[in-house]
Amino acid sequence: MIGRDPGLQPERTALAWVRTASSLLVVALLLLRAGFASSSGSVVVAGTFLMVCAAATYGLALYRQRRLVLDPTAGVDAALVATVTAFSVLASFTMLTYILHDETFR
Amino acid sequence: MNPPRWQDSGKDPDYRFSLANERTFLAWIRTALAVLAGAVLLHQFATALGPKWIVTVASGAMAIASALIASGAFYRWRGNEIAMRHSQTLPSTWLMGVLAMFAGLLAAACGIALLIR
Numbered sequence: 001m002i003g004r005d006p007g008l009q010p011e012r013t014a015l016a017w018v019r020t021a022s023s024l025l026v027v028a029l030l031l032l033r034a035g036f037a038s039s040s041g042s043v044v045v046a047g048t049f050l051m052v053c054a055a056a057t058y059g060l061a062l063y064r065q066r067r068l069v070l071d072p073t074a075g076v077d078a079a080l081v082a083t084v085t086a087f088s089v090l091a092s093f094t095m096l097t098y099i100l101h102d103e104t105f106r
Numbered sequence: 107m108n109p110p111r112w113q114d115s116g117k118d119p120d121y122r123f124s125l126a127n128e129r130t131f132l133a134w135i136r137t138a139l140a141v142l143a144g145a146v147l148l149h150q151f152a153t154a155l156g157p158k159w160i161v162t163v164a165s166g167a168m169a170i171a172s173a174l175i176a177s178g179a180f181y182r183w184r185g186n187e188i189a190m191r192h193s194q195t196l197p198s199t200w201l202m203g204v205l206a207m208f209a210g211l212l213a214a215a216c217g218i219a220l221l222i223r
Binding site for chain 1: 109110113118121122124125126128129131132133135136138139140142143145146147149150162165166169170172173176177179180183184
């Protein structure tokens with residue numbers, strides 16, 4: 001294990017994190033816009049919170065990248081994986097809330 | 107934060123496989139988010155696409171599918187890690203089949219919506 005060239009895998013992993021954070025940012029922006037368009041307070045709040053989550057994911061990407069620079073063999077914390085999953089599921093629930101709101105008040 | 111018990115069990119896998127597993131998880135999450143973005147765009151901009159209820163049902167189904175893909179992604183990552191730690195074959199997953207089926211159904215629904223209007 002010692003001295004085995006990690007190659008470009010750590011770099012690809014860090015980039016994968018950044019791309020995931022960017023995807024979450026796009027979804028947060030779309031939901032935020034939808035909230036404003038339909039004057040739904042709860043969706044605006046949720047969308048804003050998702051923007052914060054997207055920013056946090058960029059932070060997680062940076063943290064992960066730093067860890068990999070120090071030790072390319074460092075496995076990912078399950079907590080990081082769970083957090084990103086939770087952000088994505090939260091975004092889904094926000095969309096369902098928005099649809100419900102749209103159905104009720106249209 | 108202490109790792110969960112299963113992440114300490116067995117033998118540490120080759121880190122390159124762990125990194126590949128991590129990237130696969132992130133790719134699934136991006137897939138889930140892409141489906142969700144599709145749901146938002148469909149709901150927002152499909153004003154002339156057939157009866158409203160089809161658009162509502164389709165975007166609702168996409169949002170639910172997105173949540174299922176995201177949670178499936180976590181369990182797939184975890185299952186792969188455990189399998190690698192115990193030198194077992196990687197578990198099979200329902201994720202890909204569900205995604206393919208779902209995409210097909212969605213395309214069919216939009217096709218029907220276009221025909222009905």
